[in-house]
Amino acid sequence: MNDKILSYVGLATRSRNCVGGEFSTEKAIKEKKARLVIVATDASDNTKKNFNDSCTFYKVPIIIYGTKEELGKATGNQIRASVAVLDEGFADSILKNYDGRKAENNG
Numbered sequence: 001m002n003d004k005i006l007s008y009v010g011l012a013t014r015s016r017n018c019v020g021g022e023f024s025t026e027k028a029i030k031e032k033k034a035r036l037v038i039v040a041t042d043a044s045d046n047t048k049k050n051f052n053d054s055c056t057f058y059k060v061p062i063i064i065y066g067t068k069e070e071l072g073k074a075t076g077n078q079i080r081a082s083v084a085v086l087d088e089g090f091a092d093s094i095l096k097n098y099d100g101r102k103a104e105n106n107g
Contacts, residue, residue, distance in 0.1 A: 009074040017087035020080040028084035036091035043081040
């Protein structure tokens, strides 16, 4: 995997600092555990809007990055439309490596 962002997601997952799937991601946001939310570029418009609204309300940075398949592979699953990074260090590293394709930092 040559992609640094997906590599960080994989490391965060292996160190139990990342949760995937819409339900777990939403729960992490509402419990104020999420430090960064990543939504797949090919997620539905409704999914993107829901996470954008939640992240804006709870002041969590959100980026749209990778495909569902790429996020799934990084987390050791088939597909994932969304993941929440729970560790501040991993979140900062991912944001630093994000190329800025419209990062929406609400925090």
